[in-house]
Amino acid sequence: MSARGRKPDPTVDARIKEAAVTLLATKGPSFTMDEVASAAGVGRASVFRRYATKRDMLLDALTLALDAQVPETPDTGSLEGDLMVIVTQTLAGWQVxxxxxxxxxxxxxxxxxxxxxxxxRTAMRDKRERDWAIYDRAIARGELPADADLWLLSDMVVGLVVYRGLIDVPQPDPAPMVKALLYGFTHNH
Structure with a gap:
């Protein structure tokens, strides 16, 4: 860097990342590098110095957005209560x-x-692993058999909601959904 060059602005990285995440949330994956530059208040060159391609920026923004959407693991005192919290949280997003x-x-x-x-895939698996304490407590309380397929249960808890959201059909009422899931996992052993 020449003596006359400007000192790098330490906030530029954060502004670019924040702009990319915001545009991803509001516009979806079709946002452009120019839109990110404009939203971040920086020139195109600043964006291209940090991301060689739009895809690189999309992957980074998606990772940041998914990492930011991690609610606390519930502990209501029962497996049914904990699953109701998770299903209700998952449903809430699809209502927007x-x-x-x-x-x-x-x-x-x-x-x-x-x-x-x-x-x-990684974000969803990481989220379910963070919620594993729910199942450990349920097994300790005798609410789930120790040999229950916990990955299957985890996928089923959010899978129906995501599936219905993706094809845009009405979402289930969480209470009967959770009861049906639990019945299948507690009565087939």
């Missing part, structure tokens, strides 16, 4: 039209881009 539209677009992008699919 912008969230539903953007999520459908991101899942569509996952079908075209294995990198996007991997970011989603």
């Amino acid at each position: 039209p912008e969230f539903a539209k953007t999520t459908r677009e991101i899942f569509g992008e996952a079908g075209r881009d294995p990198g996007v699919a991997e970011v989603i």
Whole structure:
């Protein structure tokens, strides 16, 4: 760098990342590098210095957005209560039209881009592993058999809600959904 060069602004990275995450949330994966530069208040060159391609920026923004959406693991004192909290939280997102539209677009992008699919897969698995304490407590209380397929239960808890959200059909009432899930896992052993 020449003596006359400007000192790098330490806030530029954060502003670019924040702009990319915000645009991803409001516009879906179709946002552009120019829109990020404009929203961050920086020039195009600043964005391209940090991200060689739009895809790199999309993957980073998606990772940051998914990491930011991690609610606390519930502990209501019962497996049914804990699962009701998780299902209710998952349902809440799909009730927001912008969230539903953007999520459908991101899942569509996952079908075209294995990198996007991997970011989603990793975030969802990490979230379920953080919630594993729910199942450990349920097994200790005798609410679940020790040999229950906990990955299957985890996938079923959010899977129905995500499936219905993706194809845009009415969401289930959480109480009968949770009861049906639990019945299947507690009465087939």
